[in-house]
Amino acid sequence: MSHSAILRLMAVDRERVLKEAAALLTRRASTSMDEIARAAGISRATLHRHFAGRDALIRALEEHGIARFAQAMDTARLDEGDAPAALRRLIREAEPVAAVLGFLFTENQLFEDGEINAGWAELDARITALFRRGQEDGDFRLDLSAAWFTEAFYGLIGAGAWSVHEGRVARNDLTHSIAELLLGGIRRSMEK
Amino acid sequence: MSHSAILRLMAVDRERVLKEAAALLTRRASTSMDEIARAAGISRATLHRHFAGRDALIRALEEHGIARFAQAMDTARLDEGDAPAALRRLIREAEPVAAVLGFLFTENQLFEDGEINAGWAELDARITALFRRGQEDGDFRLDLSAAWFTEAFYGLIGAGAWSVHEGRVARNDLTHSIAELLLGGIRRSMEK
DNA sequence: CTCGTGTGAGACATTGATGTCTCATTCGGC
DNA sequence: GCCGAATGAGACATCAATGTCTCACACGAG
Numbered sequence: 187m188s189h190s191a192i193l194r195l196m197a198v199d200r201e202r203v204l205k206e207a208a209a210l211l212t213r214r215a216s217t218s219m220d221e222i223a224r225a226a227g228i229s230r231a232t233l234h235r236h237f238a239g240r241d242a243l244i245r246a247l248e249e250h251g252i253a254r255f256a257q258a259m260d261t262a263r264l265d266e267g268d269a270p271a272a273l274r275r276l277i278r279e280a281e282p283v284a285a286v287l288g289f290l291f292t293e294n295q296l297f298e299d300g301e302i303n304a305g306w307a308e309l310d311a312r313i314t315a316l317f318r319r320g321q322e323d324g325d326f327r328l329d330l331s332a333a334w335f336t337e338a339f340y341g342l343i344g345a346g347a348w349s350v351h352e353g354r355v356a357r358n359d360l361t362h363s364i365a366e367l368l369l370g371g372i373r374r375s376m377e378k
Numbered sequence: 379m380s381h382s383a384i385l386r387l388m389a390v391d392r393e394r395v396l397k398e399a400a401a402l403l404t405r406r407a408s409t410s411m412d413e414i415a416r417a418a419g420i421s422r423a424t425l426h427r428h429f430a431g432r433d434a435l436i437r438a439l440e441e442h443g444i445a446r447f448a449q450a451m452d453t454a455r456l457d458e459g460d461a462p463a464a465l466r467r468l469i470r471e472a473e474p475v476a477a478v479l480g481f482l483f484t485e486n487q488l489f490e491d492g493e494i495n496a497g498w499a500e501l502d503a504r505i506t507a508l509f510r511r512g513q514e515d516g517d518f519r520l521d522l523s524a525a526w527f528t529e530a531f532y533g534l535i536g537a538g539a540w541s542v543h544e545g546r547v548a549r550n551d552l553t554h555s556i557a558e559l560l561l562g563g564i565r566r567s568m569e570k
Numbered sequence: 571c572t573c574g575t576g577t578g579a580g581a582c583a584t585t586g587a588t589g590t591c592t593c594a595t596t597c598g599g600c
Numbered sequence: 601g602c603c604g605a606a607t608g609a610g611a612c613a614t615c616a617a618t619g620t621c622t623c624a625c626a627c628g629a630g
Contacts, residue, residue, distance in 0.1 A: 218588085232608075235606080370567070
């Protein structure tokens with residue numbers, strides 16, 4: 187096995203562990219390293235080999251979530267087309283990291299790290315800008331603030347990810363459920 | 379000072395502590411007893427005098443949240459009038475306990491206690507029934523499930539409470555923001 | 571003023587999770 | 601079959617939070 191192949195294999199494992207960790211930590215932040223390890227199908231020792239410690243795991247979650255979400259934004263091309271369509275694309279692209287985003291939104295007081303906060307602030311700004319654009323274009327309602335839309339977006343993403351995890355919403359319906367509910371709620375209604 | 383007056387005073391303190399605890403724990407479940415105490419303006423010793431321990435505090439939060447939310451449901455008279463109006467009343471009545479509800483929704487894996495879960499299950503059932511009634515009456519859309527509406531309801535309540543806590547949404551706008559967004563998202567649109 | 575209650579500050583032992591270690595085993599490539 | 605890398609299981613010390621305690625002080629009622 188080549189060196190790069192080994193690295194690739196480990197990378198896949200990291201992703202799986204991070205997703206499982208996010209799912210558990212979202213609903214019980216006190217989940218122990220041992221429980222996370224078992225949920226990911228590995229031992230605590232191995233978990234410690236992949237992530238130096240609990241803090242390192244959380245930070246990896248944050249970095250991973252921010253990076254993947256930023257990537258989703260790029261792919262969704264938020265500036266193109268009308269805002270509702272862009273929002274649909276964003277939700278579709280963000281779906282794979284929904285669990286991680288839910289965790290990060292929920293537990294956003296873990297670190298006062300400036301770098302992490304800066305990363306989040308930029309993502310927030312980009313989303314809020316999208317909502318504001320929709321308002322300026324007349325697509326989104328004006329009686330609610332763009333900041334609230336942003337918070338609601340995160341809240342629905344988190345609730346959706348958990349619903350899928352609990353089997354209350356089908357995975358294939360997640361994107362549709364979030365997008366339709368959010369868009370219906372923020373769209374400027376026609377008759378006004 | 380009479381005995382009942384003392385009890386009443388302590389009850390007020392408890393409520394304040396619980397609200398503060400919910401606000402903090404929602405965004406950092408590992409918040410220590412000491413931090414909670416200081417946020418509530420009391421010492422750790424006093425906190426322990428009011429609540430036997432951390433578990434007792436969490437349980438008190440759950441019981442308080444369930445009781446107050448059930449009370450909000452009763453006051454809102456979910457069975458009367460059309461479903462959208464009932465939902466508005468529910469959101470308005472639930473606003474004072476929004477922070478607690480957000481915490482309970484977020485950290486719902488803390489105890490496997492049968493009694494607590496039973497309490498939640500009943501509340502869930504009542505809300506879901508409301509959404510289902512709205513669907514049957516033709517007020518709410520049918521392409522999304524009532525179960526998802528329920529989860530979204532909790533998610534928006536939590537996001538809203540946090541937004542107010544962070545100063546991103548005015549307290550007086552909270553009810554309106556949640557109700558309008560949720561109702562807009564779940565209403566059956568007219569043109570279909 | 572005096573008493574009683576509630577509180578704040580701090581000391582202390584306990585506990586559970588954490589982080590580090592070793593050793594035996596498994597697995598895949600050769 | 602052999603070998604190296606990765607893993608699982610477990611032992612162990614460490615540490616932070618917890619829970620319990622004592623003591624001194626503030627404050628309101630009488």
